[in-house]
Amino acid sequence: MTTETTAPSTPRRRRFFSKSDKITLGFFIGVPTFLHVALVWFPALATMYLSFTYWTGIDISKIQWAGLANYENIFFNTPIFWDAMRVNTVWLLWFFFIATPLGILLAYQIDREIRGHKFYQSAYYLPVVLSLAVTGIIWNFLLRPDGFVNGLLGLPTSQAISFFGDDRYNIWVIMIMASWRHIGYIMLLYLAGLKAVDAALREAATIDGATEWQTFRKVVFPAMRPVNIIVLVITIIESLRAFDMVYIIYGSSGGLPILGVLVFNNIAGEGASMKGAAYAVILFLLTIVPIIAYLRQQFREDVK
Amino acid sequence: MTIEKSQDKKKKKLYAQDIKDRLISIFIGIFALLWIFPIAWTLWSSFRPYTEIMKNGVLSPPQELGLFNYEEAISRMELPTYFLNSALITIPAVFLTLLFGSLMAFVVTRYSFKFNVALLLLFTAGNLLPAQLVFIPVFKMYLALGDLVGDRRFLYDNHWGVVLIHVAFQMGFATFVLSSYMKTIPKEISESAMVDGANVFTHFFRVMLPLLRPPLASLAVLMTTWIYNDFFWALVLMSTDKKRPITSALGRLQGEFTTDYNLLAAGAMIAVIPTLIVFFVMRKQFVSGLTLGSTKG
Amino acid sequence: MLNNISNREMDRRLILKGAAAGGLGIAGATMLAGCAPGDAASAGPVAFGARTVDENPTKQLQALVAAYTAKTGNEVTYNATESNAFQNNLSQYLQGTPDDCFQWMAGFRMQFFAAQGLLVDVSDVWSEIGSQYNESYKIASTGLDGKQYFVPQSWYPWGLHFRKSMMAEVGLNPDDIYNWDDFMGALEELKAKGLIGFIGVDKGGWEAMGTFDILNARINGYQFHVDLLAGREKWTDDRVKEVFRHWEMLLPYMNTNVLDLEWDGGRDMLLARQGGFFMMGSWFGADFKSVSDADYEDLWVIPFPEINPDHARDTIDAPIDGFCVAANGANNAGGKDLIKFAGDMEGVQAMLDTGVPMTSANNGQDTSTYDAFQTQQLAVMNEAKYITQFLDRDTRPDFAGPVVGPALQGWFKDPSSTNAMLESLQSQWDALPPLA
Incomplete structure (x- = not known):
């Protein structure tokens, strides 16, 4: 990736962004990224964790650590x-x-x-x-x-x-x-x-x-x-x-x-x-x- | 002489090619008919009463043909309600997916900053995750958020909740397609905009967005098809059947006690209409807008 | 935790007594209803969740709801979901924004959600309408903590269904079918006439559980059956193998597309006179009635034949359907009020008045008003000493649906796999997580 310092001659990038531009860009990227991470990646990671537990999916306080039991069950039983x-x-x-x-x-x-x-x-x-x-x-x-x-x-x-x-x-x-x-x-x-x-x-x-x-x-x-x-x-x-x-x-x-x-x-x-x-x-x-x-x-x- | 000969050869070859093409066309044509047959058969059956088929068999010549199954399906499925629900989910979801997708694509292709590639990676990979992997935590989060704002139906059992999960998932695909397309748009256009002192906002909405019309049109068709047809999220994130989209209304025709298959066929045909309209209206722009991979870029 | 299942045995005398006390029940109901209006008025609008979109039950439930509104003035929102979708989504439904009260089933399926705190204790409803039900129903409505979480609506027996006219054509007298040999003889005669003797269906993954239940109960008895489902006996036991050995004897008389037909496919085979006997719950009588009165009058049911004389025909699957109040509903008091009405004879009467056949759990439904088929259902029920619900209501939900269902389907594909299947069932039972 070229950066501004190594390529000062490239006219295609503005040297600086105004503050409002920065905010705009932040919003442009921030809102979709937040939504995506919150609703896709975070839950995906949570499920990965849950796969090592016993739980009925109802009461969060009742989650019990199960180690590899679920996987063993799947692979062997x-x-x-x-x-x-x-x-x-x-x-x-x-x-x-x-x-x-x-x-x-x-x-x-x-x-x-x-x-x-x-x-x-x-x-x-x-x-x-x-x-x-x-x-x-x-x-x-x-x-x-x-x-x-x-x-x-x-x-x-x-x-x-x-x-x-x-x-x-x-x-x-x-x-x-x-x-x-x-x-x-x-x-x-x-x-x-x-x-x-x-x-x-x-x-x-x-x-x-x-x-x-x-x-x-x-x-x-x-x-x-x-x-x-x-x-x-x-x-x-x-x-x-x-x-x-x-x-x-x-x-x-x-x-x-x-x-x-x-x-x-x-x-x-x-x-x-x-x-x-x-x-x-x-x-x-x-x-x-x-x-x-x-x-x-x-x-x-x-x-x- | 030699020229004549080679032209002759060419002609022959073209002629042979022509015959071959016809054969190929016929072959593909036969398959195309086979392809449509299941749909055609269902359509045909939807005009016949089920009792007649029960009595005389599926292949019996029709004694009664008409729209009665459609009339009943329309009244039993409460079409206006469920079509409206489908619209309430599909329209905002497609709109937001395209908006967010083009914003992301715009920033990662037009502005160079550190996380471009990482972000694009994250989005594309996220789009490919299985939906069941996220469903329990998403459900729990929706409820927790609802409790936080004091209304359980803030996201759960609310069409906005279904909209958001669709947007979150489909955004990856939209970003990916749009960013490949954007790479084919000459940088000079952006440059001149920036030189003219346009801020980021103007640059996106006035300069780039109009240029994105072709891929946006194709994506709109694809997204409409996918989101309209989904039944998984509407099933698990909603508890009130009256809020669910048309795909779940089909279940009402599949009554446990009297499964009238021909009635079901009529219902299925009705449910298909919106996506068919979208497809045929936008057929032309459809393929041309999806320049995947952009070999020319 | 599972011990409760074995306690849920119903004494048939209690049921008989209940039936005899029918007239009294109605009187009692009216009296009780008379005292209730005060708090009913304050219950406000109620949301009701139906787990069916089918014609006949919908007619009943709509009538119930209309009668409730007419009586109390409380508006009821009727929220119907197709039954498979409803069941698959029940856990989320109850945790989220459920209707105030909803239609559900008795047994472990109810106790599980009660134990998770998702159902409302309706003991006070029972103290008001309890007198209209005999003790066995109260036991079936009781959670693991001894409180009631359920109000029964109706029951139906699982038995051998057939068309009387068909048997007559073949020259069979179903009254003569008492034990296994009689039954095999009848199947043989049906087969000789080119008919399917025993209609098999299991596409849904639960239908064949009814046949398993009854074979196990007939061969090994009630106690072994409940112990097996509670994990106190092993699936690898030779006695379970015996069940499948008997089942194998039925296969030659069955249709070969068992896994392509859901229960309604079996019903339609019976309607079309393609098959002789159909092991199923009697609820589908209403469908025969929808087709024509003549078809309904032709439908009959008898208990599954005796196999082991020690156990005669002493056990039956007779599931109870009814109503629960959801803890996360907006209006618990309203939900209770509605299911109290549903359990009260007044509500029951509203459902009966639709003309859709129903065998109510309420004593107030006078058995003298039963039609012939219903009377026969009661007779089938009365022959049994022990009542079980159904396999998927009598054992852990994470075992019945995801494990037993596919195992039985696999067995139909390869009946010689009995031993391997039973070993796998046992190892999957052993691998189940501890109950929270």
Whole structure:
């Protein structure tokens, strides 16, 4: 970072601020920062502390130090935790290898303004606009025992395929539902990034005789590096932090265990205990790694 | 000759490309239809009575079509109340998020001071934290603050409390997007403003803010979608159902004793309308405003 | 702390006595109501929290509230929340700005919040309307400190529900089903007719708890059941394994999509005549009535069959729903006044007058006014000597919902995992934090 003393010739900074400017700047930065720290970081740290205690979440004077008990309980006595880890991993892999690449390719094609691209863009983006509650209702319509798909197969309720209950299907059903939103979301981010890539670059490549795939791989994709990182981080975070979709379908029961629901299930409701806080911290630690990687990339140039 | 040949080749290639594009377009088109199908099916079902489907199956040809489910949904969901609640939460939250986000972005990109990077880091990372990590302490703080000012509903069970938590969380994303955009705005503009003796206030509101219109428009669409659709915070930070947003009113249609799925479908379709309007009205500005990563900057 | 659960056994004679004293109850109620108006007028506006947005119960509660306003002139704000949302948020609700009184359940779920100081002691309400209830209800309304925190509204038994006409078609006489063998025979016949014998649902994570409760009580008896839920017996006990062995015998007669159906899915299967027996609480009779009177008259309930002759059919899950006053409500006196009215026969009558079937806990509801299905519910109830609430009301909340619920769902996915599941249940019980 350059400072005023080392760069006296830079005219782009005023040498001093008037007092009122300083106050204004203080307000500009102070109010948002205070709000953010008070409502996000402070509570996050508090929860980290609480994860080492026994507490019902009600009477503050009854907080008892528990050491690592909650974590031990999770790691050694709670098989559902490992089930959830498994589901979250599948989720992550699915997003990484299937949903996200599809979103990127889609964005690439739409950006080339193929026939009907306007309609396609809206069609694929539509699910992103819907609330999770609505998404749940819509898919329930298709897949519940007396829903569309079972109706199509001609199965009565008693013999209906158990799309949400049977382990052979449920995770894939949820993956498809999640991708339904995720692909549109990634497409949109990537489209925004593609707008920033010089069109001349791509044209030059095509004229040079490069195939479509080569152009994408050798020219466009590398030029998109910053967006790629964002997309990667969003993919990781969305798959680890997933909550709404599963909560809408299964409520807080363990129909399809994922970390986000385990946190909620253990921290809210009647059975609240700080085991939920410990789950939240585990989830936090899992997400913070990609966050750090992302921030390092993002701010490398600024730090220089 | 050679020129002719190469042009011929080019033409052929273009022709081949054209066919390929058509194929790709058809392929994407088929998927697009699949994509819309769930929504279309729900819409279709919302015009049919549930009793008919119970009797004849989901695929039965319709005997009765109409808006009756919508009429009932509108009366049972108490739409005006819940739409108003959604507006009371979404509008201030989006406005404040954008205001604070652009203030932060403005200061960290236009003025150089020690904590720029640290602040940006803090905000961006904060945006990515799981909401459940903060919920118990936030709840307790809201109550404690309420007791302090002598009104428990100061923040808890008050739409402002929900607004603030949304703002606190979403600000990070807004700051991040806006600051990347601001980096693409030539510094000279700021310089000339400062040379003209504009104070910080004028510099921001008169010079920078108008230039931020495109990313603000896209962010407004995204934020509206996210905040409008949230049900988590409204559930845990409010106790009066009549104050909750429309997303929770859908629960009223999901009555334990008589789940009329087609009625629910109508309700869902109604709840979607505001975000759809926002999206289609601002569709054009939407993608162009989100220059993420700013490779050109 | 959990010892109280075992004390909550209801003597069936008390209930019978209560039922017989029906007429007297009404007289008593009117008398009591007569003395109350003085302090009622000073109670001011009251907020009431309903944990349902469903049609039938809403009709009842609105009638109750309207009758209260008509009588006292006190305005009532009616705040209804969808039941899952209400339960998930209850802890925050009670700590924050709850309504003055709200609808809740008896058992550990009430005692827990009472112990946390979030409910108001309503012993004085009991001293006024207590005579309208028999002792067992008072016990169920009592917190761990011996004071009352709850006023009952209604009860319902958990039993085997079926359609009489369906059984007749298959040629079965449900009266002949007394023990396990009879039951298995009936299931076999239903299966031969291509029907689902035993409707299984557990998407919500709580539905199957009812089946667990009754199997455990039938096989191992009431005392073992309550001891198990209180942590005095081990889940790894062979006797618990026996429960799952019996449950496994039912699986061939069950639908395969147990985890895809919530309780209402089961109800709809019964309505659509796709399944024979449905183990559930009798409350859903009101829904059958909403469909048609003929469907309601076709609905019947019998006790779960005997498995171990030592215990015959002596235990039943019969949860009690009712009302509490929230300590953080703005108007505790008003809340008490409203639930006193709700517990008084006058309030009960207002709910009954809606025509929505309800088996009230109040002695004043004359059993001679019961319809056939309600009379049968009472008969089912009376056959039992011991009353339990329900698994998620009889054990710690941080065990029932987050631990037992998913464990049973996991078992349905892989019924051969019984031993592993029970070991895990025990180790999770052992790892629970000490009760504050």
